[in-house]
Amino acid sequence: xxxxxxxxxxxxxxxxxxxxxxxxxxxxxxxxxxxxxxxxxxxxxxxxxxxxxxxxxxxxxxxxxxxxxxxxxxxxxxxxxxxxxxxxxxxxxxxxxxxxxxxxxxxxxxxxxxxxxxxxxxxxxxxxxxxxxxxxxxxxxxxxxxxxxxxxxxxxxxxxxxxxxxxxxxxxxxxxxxxxxxxxxxxxxxxxxxxxxxxxxxxxxxxxxxxxxxxxxxxxxxxxxxxxxxxxxxxxxxxxxxxxxxxxxxxxxxxxxxxxxxxxxxxxxxxxxxxxxxxxxxxxxxxxxxxxxxxxxxxxxxxxxxxxxxxxxxxxxxxxxxxxxxxxxxxxxxxxxxxxxxxxxx
Amino acid sequence: xxxxxxxxxxxxxxxxxxxxxxxxxxxxxxxxxxxxxxxxxxxxxxxxxxxxxxxxxxxxxxxxxxxxxxxxxxxxxxxxxxxxxxxxxxxxxxxxxxxxxxxxxxxxxxxxxxxxxxxxxxxxxxxxxxxxxxxxxxxxxxxxxxxxxxxxxxxxxxxxxxxxxxxxxxxxxxxxxxxxxxxxxxxxxxxxxxxxxxxxxxxxxxxxxxxxxxxxxxxxxxxxxxxxxxxxxxxxxxxxxxxxxxxxxxxxxxxxxxxxxxxxxxxxxxxxxxxxxxxxxxxxxxxxxxxxxxxxxxxxxxxxxxxxxxxxxxxxxxxxxxxxxxxxxxxxxxxxxxxxxxxxxxxxxxxxxxxxxxxxxxxxxxxxxxxxxxxxxxxxxxxxxxxxxxxxxxxxxxxxxxxxxxxxxxxxxxxxxxxxxxxxxxxxxxxxxxxxxxxxxxxxxxxxxxxxxxxxxxx
Numbered sequence: 107x108x109x110x111x112x113x114x115x116x117x118x119x120x121x122x123x124x125x126x127x128x129x130x131x132x133x134x135x136x137x138x139x140x141x142x143x144x145x146x147x148x149x150x151x152x153x154x155x156x157x158x159x160x161x162x163x164x165x166x167x168x169x170x171x172x173x174x175x176x177x178x179x180x181x182x183x184x185x186x187x188x189x190x191x192x193x194x195x196x197x198x199x200x201x202x203x204x205x206x207x208x209x210x211x212x213x214x215x216x217x218x219x220x221x222x223x224x225x226x227x228x229x230x231x232x233x234x235x236x237x238x239x240x241x242x243x244x245x246x247x248x249x250x251x252x253x254x255x256x257x258x259x260x261x262x263x264x265x266x267x268x269x270x271x272x273x274x275x276x277x278x279x280x281x282x283x284x285x286x287x288x289x290x291x292x293x294x295x296x297x298x299x300x301x302x303x304x305x306x307x308x309x310x311x312x313x314x315x316x317x318x319x320x321x322x323x324x325x326x327x328x329x330x331x332x333x334x335x336x337x338x339x340x341x342x343x344x345x346x347x348x349x350x351x352x353x354x355x356x357x358x359x360x361x362x363x364x365x366x367x368x369x370x371x372x373x374x375x376x377x378x379x380x381x382x383x384x385x386x387x388x389x390x391x392x393x394x395x396x397x398x399x400x401x402x403x404x405x406x407x408x409x410x411x412x413x414x415x416x417x418x419x420x421x422x423x424x425x426x427x428x429x430x431x432x433x434x435x436x437x438x439x440x441x442x443x444x445x446x447x448x449x450x451x452x
Numbered sequence: 453x454x455x456x457x458x459x460x461x462x463x464x465x466x467x468x469x470x471x472x473x474x475x476x477x478x479x480x481x482x483x484x485x486x487x488x489x490x491x492x493x494x495x496x497x498x499x500x501x502x503x504x505x506x507x508x509x510x511x512x513x514x515x516x517x518x519x520x521x522x523x524x525x526x527x528x529x530x531x532x533x534x535x536x537x538x539x540x541x542x543x544x545x546x547x548x549x550x551x552x553x554x555x556x557x558x559x560x561x562x563x564x565x566x567x568x569x570x571x572x573x574x575x576x577x578x579x580x581x582x583x584x585x586x587x588x589x590x591x592x593x594x595x596x597x598x599x600x601x602x603x604x605x606x607x608x609x610x611x612x613x614x615x616x617x618x619x620x621x622x623x624x625x626x627x628x629x630x631x632x633x634x635x636x637x638x639x640x641x642x643x644x645x646x647x648x649x650x651x652x653x654x655x656x657x658x659x660x661x662x663x664x665x666x667x668x669x670x671x672x673x674x675x676x677x678x679x680x681x682x683x684x685x686x687x688x689x690x691x692x693x694x695x696x697x698x699x700x701x702x703x704x705x706x707x708x709x710x711x712x713x714x715x716x717x718x719x720x721x722x723x724x725x726x727x728x729x730x731x732x733x734x735x736x737x738x739x740x741x742x743x744x745x746x747x748x749x750x751x752x753x754x755x756x757x758x759x760x761x762x763x764x765x766x767x768x769x770x771x772x773x774x775x776x777x778x779x780x781x782x783x784x785x786x787x788x789x790x791x792x793x794x795x796x797x798x799x800x801x802x803x804x805x806x807x808x809x810x811x812x813x814x815x816x817x818x819x820x821x822x823x824x825x826x827x828x829x830x831x832x833x834x835x836x837x838x839x840x841x842x843x844x845x846x847x848x849x850x851x852x853x854x855x856x857x858x859x860x861x862x863x864x865x866x867x868x869x870x871x872x873x874x875x876x877x878x879x880x881x882x883x884x885x886x887x888x889x890x891x892x893x894x895x896x897x898x899x900x901x902x903x904x905x906x907x908x909x910x911x
Contacts, residue, residue, distance in 0.1 A: 156863035158871070163863050165551055167560030167700070192697050194773065195853040200759040207762035209770070293876060300873070319871035323536065383630060429530075429868035 124190035139343075139350035140400050142183070143211055148190050151177035152210035155195040158316035159424035159432070160216050160236075172423040173214040174233055175413050176341060180212065180357050182412040183405045190426070202227050205344060212354050214341040216312075223342075234340045235416075236424075237436040237445055239333035240272050243318060246326050248305060253332035254387075260285040260304040262295050269309055276334040280345040296320055310337055315430040333436075339412050353399045360406045361387055362448035364415035366439055371414040374407060386450050395451050416446065499695040518543040518874075519881065526550065531618045533872040544878040548870045555864065556882075559700015559855050568609045569692065569703055575602055576706070584897060586904060598731055599714065601678050606707075608682055610852045613693025627675045636670060638664045697775035700855035704774070704887070708781055708846040708856065713839050719791025725819065727794055738790070745787035750848055753780040758852035785842045792834035796827035829905045836898035840891045858883050 141150050143359035154161035159268045161171040190444050196204050196215060205213045206228055216238075217223070219231040228324070242261075244250050253276070263270050265288040287304045289295040295319045299307040301355035309317065311333060318324045343351050364370075369377045377385055380382060390403035396404060413419060420437060421427045438444025474514075487503045491501040522543030524533045533536045533545035544740065549556075556565050579602050582594035604869075612637050637644055638661045645653055658663045685691065757776035765771075771779075800823055808818040824857030826837070850859040861879045866869065 155850075155859070156866045158866045158868050162867045163555060163560060163860075164867075165555060166563055167555050167558065167698070169560075193696060194697060195855065197851055197853060198753075200852065203759050203763065208458050208767040209762045209773075255565065315867055316866065319530070319868050320873055320875075386836075429871070 112256045139211055139347045140353060142256060143184060147185070148192050149177065149181045149184065149212075150210045151180070151191050151193055152196045152201055152204055152213035152215055153177065153193040154215045155197060159194075159312060159428060161195075170423065172236060172419060173216060173227065175419045175423065176214045176358070177212070179361060179409045179413040179419075180354060182408045183353075183357055183360070183401055186408045186412075188412040199312040202229060202342075205229055205342060208344070211350070212341055212343050216339045217342060219293075219338045219342075220342050228345050229342045230345045230351055231342045233339045233352060233358045234445075235358055236312070236339045237311050238312050238337035239334040239436075240308060240337070241314050242330040243299075243307045243314050243327050244305060244330060246328050250330070253281060253330050253334065254282070254321060256280040256284065256299075256306055258284070259306050260287050260290070261306045261308055262287050262299040262304040263308050264288065264292050264295050265290055266335050268439055269359055272335040273308055292317070312424065312430070312432060315432050319429060349400060356399055358416070359448035360388070360409055360451075361413075361416040361419065361444050362410055362439065363451060364406060364410045366441065366448070367416040369406075369410055371418055372411060376412045378407070384450070393452075455663075473733070504911050520544075520672060520878070527629065529876075530868075530870050533874060542872075544875060544881065545870070545872055545874050546878060548864075548872075548875050548878055549882050551870070552860075552864045555701060556860050557702045559703060559750045559860055560698040561694060561700070561703065562698065565612075565692070565694055568612070568694075572606045572609050572722060573703075575605060576710070591669075592667070593670055593674060595673065600677060603714070605678060605682060608698070609691065610703075611693060611696070612686075612691035616691065616693070617686060620686065623675075623679050624683060627672055627679060630672050631669075631676060634665050634669050638662065638669075641665075680860060688865065696772050699774060701860045704849075704854060705843075705846050705857040707841045708778060708849060709839075711778050712781045712842045712846070715784035715839070716789045716842070719782070719786035720793050721824065723786060723790035724793035724797060724848050727790065728797060734868055742787045742790050745784055746791070750781070752789045752853065753784055754852045756780075773852075774854060776851060780841070781846065781849070785838060786847075788838050788841075789835065792831050792838055793827065795834060796829075796831035799830050800827050829902075832898055832902050832905070836894055840894055843890060843894070844887065857886065 117448050144295045153169065154171075157171070157173075159171055160173040161169055164170050174193070177191045177193065180190055181191045182188040184190075194210050196210070196213070201213055201217065202223070204210050212232075213229075214235070216236070217231075218238075219234060223229065224231055239341045242253050242256065244256075250256060256277075261273060261284055263286060270286065270288060273284075273286065285304075286340065287298065289298060292309065292313075295309075296307065298304065300321050307314070307317070311329065312434055314329050318327055318329070321327060341354055343354050345351075362373075363384075367377075367382070367388060369385060369388065374389070378389055378391055380386065380389075383392065387395060389407045390396055390405065392404050396405035399405075402408075414422070417434075417439075420434065425434065434442070434444060434452075436445045438446065440447040464706050475481070480487075483602070490590045492498040498870055520543075524538070524542055524547050526546050527533060527547035528547075528551065532547050533542050535542045554566075556561075558569055561569055579594070580592075581599050582588050582706035588594060608620055641653060641656045641664055644656075659666075723742055724740050726734045727742060729735045729738070754777050758773060760778060762770050779832075804822055804826065805818065808822040813821065847858045849856055850862070855863065861883050865876055865879055
């Protein structure tokens with residue numbers, strides 16, 4: 107969910123910084139991020155200031171979430187210690203500048219991968235660790251099972267966000283009548299929906315599940331299956347270090363491959379003895395694939411041992427193991443009808 | 453001539469005994485009169501009273517029911533505060549505040565190291581009481597403790613690590629060296645002749661050796677004790693480095709406010725004097741600084757510090773992410789403080805300056821002994837106003853990713869563990885109480901100080 111005003115600010119900031127960046131990009135000679143990280147002995151990870159399921163401090167003050175575990179996985183691969191991460195919480199306004207300036211080594215902060223961001227900001231998205239999109243929530247007693255039945259409905263949404271624009275696009279494209287009831291903050295929006303000011307509530311699907319918990323009777327509401335926008339969320343790195351880009355990208359693929367091959371946190375030690383050549387290559391008992399991206403051969407073993415595979419991380423933070431209970435859906439493996447597909451290790 | 457006594461009075465209508473004193477009539481004393489005088493003394497006041505009464509009657513019972521009667525006081529997760537799970541209407545979810553209180557106080561500071569924060573909190577409380585309670589003994593030692601020992605100790609204890617330990621060793625050597633120096637001076641005071649001058653030297657020489665240079669010796673003794681204790685702690689349990697990224701909660705709020713308050717006052721005095729100075733360069737620099745800082749919002753300063761600065765400064769020389777807003781807030785508050793103090797300086801009659809000069813006092817003596825004590829007293833409300841504003845402005849650091857008290861509450865509000873319809877109202881009520889108590893305490897204290905200092909002007 108990107109706010110329009112925020113985008114304008116970003117655009118202005120980028121224009122202003124263009125010169126400074128151009129100058130620094132010219133003078134920069136292949137900074138080896140991995141070497142810097144190793145020398146610093148800690149990974150600087152740009153994180154969210156608080157988003158349910160993706161990055162939230164628990165009662166002890168430790169960060170938990172899907173994005174947080176991505177950072178821990180990168181740290182585990184490099185240092186064999188998932189605790190060697192320094193989380194730098196960044197607001198939506200300063201996240202990309204912090205990455206550009208080198209203050210963080212990678213940014214895992216539910217940022218939507220868009221063309222402009224890939225092309226103009228001097229950063230690269232390494233992949234998609236969560237396929238999000240805008241969805242609808244309605245009361246069960248309405249008897250609605252599809253967004254296409256929402257003709258004539260009033261929809262609560264947040265003002266000035268892309269959510270509002272997507273909503274208009276979707277209803278116009280499907281020739282449906284609707285009435286927007288917009289509020290300044292997400293909190294007011296959900297309150298209004300709870301009070302019955304509108305028939306449906308819309309925001310990013312991952313957010314719908316978190317907001318539903320704040321309703322007085324969460325079980326009386328359902329999330330409709332339609333996803334009306336594409337919000338691929340992923341980690342990003344600076345575009346001046348291909349080796350580091352590769353490393354961050356392959357940490358995600360390693361977790362996906364581990365899930366696909368059935369390697370879990372619990373059985374990873376047994377899997378070391380597996381005769382399956384694919385597992386052997388993945389866990390580094392055969393070949394030296396980790397060394398090609400600057401890591402050790404047991405890099406995947408480290409990730410799975412300390413953090414787990416993608417499926418485990420998903421279920422623990424946003425799926426059935428969490429309060430959000432988000433279905434895998436698009437985030438399932440390609441073998442199970444989802445979009446998560448990793449190239450092979452070979 | 454007859455005696456004009458009552459007994460002999462010839463008339464029947466003259467009362468012969470004194471009447472019992474009666475209570476004042478209800479129209480001038482008692483509760484009804486009080487109500488009439490204070491609440492219904494005229495049509496406007498009567499109307500106001502009724503309006504206020506209406507507001508109180510409509511709001512207070514609901515507030516009390518929400519925050520106390522229907523509130524949930526204990527529980528481990530959201531189930532405790534969900535109406536359908538508890539089977540009754542649920543008001544404020546204080547169980548959530550209780551569960552997350554540690555996080556609100558310490559942020560992500562590692563749990564095994566939190567005793568270090570507690571020590572700093574205790575030292576801070578001691579320093580505050582020592583400074584603010586006007587009958588506390590040894591005020592000058594207290595000031596030294598608050599302004600020198602406390603900040604250094606807080607740095608050593610909160611941050612820790614190799615750098616802090618090296619600094620601690622240096623400090624111990626330094627205090628030890630100074631102790632030896634004063635020990636020598638106690639027996640051979642004439643060595644300090646070049647510093648004290650002959651008159652003061654004679655005073656010191658008249659005292660027995662253990663009482664010579666008594667005041668500096670007290671300060672050094674205290675520094676030795678405090679740093680010694682910290683060194684013992686560092687040796688015994690170790691003070692591993694805790695990165696400032698893990699700091700948060702009330703600890704950071706107090707830190708930012710304390711740094712702002714401690715640095716802005718002296719800096720503000722210097723800037724105010726600079727602005728009124730007759731030396732053109734000093735005056736110009738002061739004016740430029742004050743007007744520039746007053747011309748930009750605090751948010752801009754914070755953004756410059758945490759978003760723009762890293763773009764211009766190489767990563768390895770870039771100052772700490774917490775230090776940058778600390779400096780920004782202190783400089784920002786100093787500019788406002790300077791203007792407040794300048795107001796006090798301008799309120800001083802010219803006669804005070806002339807009187808001081810006619811006594812032969814130099815500029816600094818005149819300022820220190822005559823002008824500033826009076827000028828500062830005049831502007832106490834303004835100074836405290838700036839402090840309170842500064843304390844509340846500390847919440848702005850959230851936009852640059854620093855987890856102050858308010859931010860820690862907001863961060864827990866998104867956590868599904870405690871997602872209930874009333875969590876938000878509870879969290880913000882808790883924040884409101886905290887900020888109100890701190891700000892209200894400051895303003896009450898300033899009123900007391902004003903009264904005490906104005907004693908000389910009462911007739």
